[in-house]
Amino acid sequence: MKNIPNNTTLYDIKTPVGADYITCPVCKDFFPNEVENILDFGINLYLYYAPCCNILFNISHTHIPDGCTDGSYYSHFVTKYQTITYDTNNIKTICDYIGQPQFVNVEECILMFFNNQIRILELGCSCNKCIIKIVSENK
Numbered sequence: 001m002k003n004i005p006n007n008t009t010l011y012d013i014k015t016p017v018g019a020d021y022i023t024c025p026v027c028k029d030f031f032p033n034e035v036e037n038i039l040d041f042g043i044n045l046y047l048y049y050a051p052c053c054n055i056l057f058n059i060s061h062t063h064i065p066d067g068c069t070d071g072s073y074y075s076h077f078v079t080k081y082q083t084i085t086y087d088t089n090n091i092k093t094i095c096d097y098i099g100q101p102q103f104v105n106v107e108e109c110i111l112m113f114f115n116n117q118i119r120i121l122e123l124g125c126s127c128n129k130c131i132i133k134i135v136s137e138n139k
């Protein structure tokens with residue numbers, strides 16, 4: 001996992017073909033809008049995992065209504081998070097990050113949350129106005 005700073009320009013999300021697909025807010029690539037691509041972080045926090053860019057995001061409010069379900073939406077994305085690591089003497093280190101985590105792959109992402117090695121603290125919105133403070137519930 002590496003950190004992507006918050007100043008990364010994010011595109012709008014689109015939900016083409018009657019919302020059968022969803023586009024990545026970083027690279028505009030699209031992938032199936034299916035439950036397999038949504039991860040459950042507890043306390044009603046569900047985020048899409050973009051397999052193209054290995055980042056987490058969600059659909060925010062409407063930017064441009066294109067009719068029916070083919071809209072253009074702002075994106076929610078992680079803006080603050082922390083990692084929790086233990087050294088060989090079991091000394092805990094917490095590192096706070098401003099930005100969003102970019103994972104090696106979805107397996108690394110799931111493993112880090114499952115092992116309580118990462119917590120989401122805040123989501124931002126690509127409209128640059130909305131901020132959601134949140135602490136992901138580790139399982």
Ligand SMILES: [Zn+2]
Nearest residue numbers: 024027052053
């Ligand atoms: Zn992407």
Ligand SMILES: [Zn+2]
Nearest residue numbers: 074125127130
């Ligand atoms: Zn917003």
